[in-house]
Amino acid sequence: MKPYVAVALLLALFSAGCATKKAADKEARSEAKNTAIAPLPEPKPGEAVATFAAGCFWCIEEEFELLKGVRDAVSGYAGGPGGQPTYEEVGSGNTGHAESVQVYYDPKVIPYDTLAKAFLMAHDPTTLNRQGPDRGTQYRSVAFYRTPAEKASLEAAIARFNASGEYKDPVVTQVVPFKAFYPAEVYHQGYYRAHPDDFYIMSVSTPKVEKFKKHLADKLKPELVDNQ
Template identity: 65%
Template sequence: MFTRFTQLLYVTLLSCLLLTGCNQQPTTNTVKDTRPATLPQLQPGEAVATFAGGCFWCLEEELQLLKGVREVVSGYAGGDLENPTYEQVGTDQTGHAESVQVYYDPKVISYDVLLDGFFAGHDPTTPNREGPDVGTQYRSIAFYRTPDEKVRIEAAIQRENASEHHQDRIVTQVVPFKAFYPAEVYHQGYYRLHPDELYIRKVSQPKVEEFRERMAKWLKPEAVQ
């Protein structure tokens, strides 16, 4: 009897998470600002990197915690449709993945450390899914802008495969960067703005805490708990 109850409880919880996943509309009653966010201006000496690793709400929060990272913007990359909307990307037909663009100071944090943070921030072993979120828009991608970045991404994948962080092999795509389209304003900073949402509490928060542990020595002072 207890076993059957446990199974039913698990199925119910899983169903709730699926219904409140990253592809669902926010449950807040506030009016959503659906205008595309504005990309920040690149500052002197600053570099930019673009990654996709499941729901962008979580990955944005994680990488924003790192020293040397000035800003992280949620958006879309990897597809062909120009200026896609959240709803269009959610159809799994645009080729885009939910992505983040990171503006950082390479004198403070290297691209290699940023890659370590990217791999620590999601499960790069599940093709076309991340936890309860399923579809090509949730695939893992590291976009490179130069041949050197491609080499560094491939080296980071080798490090991850050689580590004990994952039971399965890395399936992250290594793709040349073409374009990044910022997501709607209401997606930016979503993790911090909606701490009580079921998806954030049950899916995102545990991932962020695990990220904090693995990247502890690279956290900003104000991000250390």
Template identity: 60%
Template sequence: MKKIHLYALSLLFLAGYAQGQSNDHAPAKLPDLKSGEAVATFAGGCFWALEEGMNQLKGVREVVSGYAGGTVKNPTYEQVGTDRTGHAESVQVYYDPKVVSYPQLLEAFFAGHDPTTLNRQGPDAGRDYRSVAFYRTPEEKAAIMAAIKETNESGHYSGKVVTEVTPLTVFYPAEMYHQNYFALHPNQPYIQSVSLPKVQKLRKAMVGHLKNSTSLTMVD
């Protein structure tokens, strides 16, 4: 996602408009929170991979891609891509805490991206791709800090975690065409080269907590 893909996305938009599908560029609607559910919000680079990875966990009902951490109201993908809104590409996870705990979501989050690279994930650079763990309660903040300490002490990464720990103010859902993008476009070059390895990494770390144990594979 990435500037080299904006032109292709623009072409897709024009084609969709011609076919009466322009609503794909309308923002998605947030689902209602069901009884007993909880919600968590994370940013870890391109939201296509993080959405797919989190959605594969047992106990997760739905994941919505969107924008958080900035000051501009109702931002568009194009605005966030300028890196001037303060927002990061983020995901909001609706889950059953009786099946998957918040610390387990944090484990998946820290496994599904590189939390040691400042304002960058792989080929994607800018604060809109920064690593952020948003919290809603003091308990969530404490869990995030504990997860960062554990990640640093594990030696899994050569560098130290630079993930921001930030209270959530508002989450804006991204456009409809971004939702479930990984699942709907598995052969897209960016998905294959950048997103898929991140999802595979998350799955490897969360064995035993997956809805489906079938491995994802690269397309030749």
């Protein structure tokens, strides 16, 4: 293949990827979907809660759901002022919110340090306001800490990640105090598993999930891995 043809093909594929997310969003809205706000689960005795933003929440929710010790991961919005937003409002990039995931977990099974590591492995934390074809502040990388210990854990995890050379650029993740989490609409919950044939899921999300599984192989729920 001639070099200019290869470049043109790569540009076409990248452009298709950019359009795919928009198409997936449009399809998700146009179908008969449950647009009610999803309920937030109550933490069970002994459980802790963590909140992260790492790009499109369809993929990030699935990644955290794979981890041993995680009972539930809820897609939603965090990081902006005001009250409960809609998906369309957050997608405009004007609310200050980022697509986020709230994780309900057993710290005796999976400590926060492991969640911090998993969060960094779940996406590319070196790209500012962007994850792959998705661009905008709503796709920024943010770790929301609830305690000084969580902040220290996140900062240590970032330092280790930078030292690992996983990416050539440094981590740009925001480490900020947790204020509020707003659950997304019902139709966004479990979207990855409900739409395995969606082109965006297959071309963008699945490669990220597979990479995540390789990096965190010893932390995964065997029953979920076997069913993938």
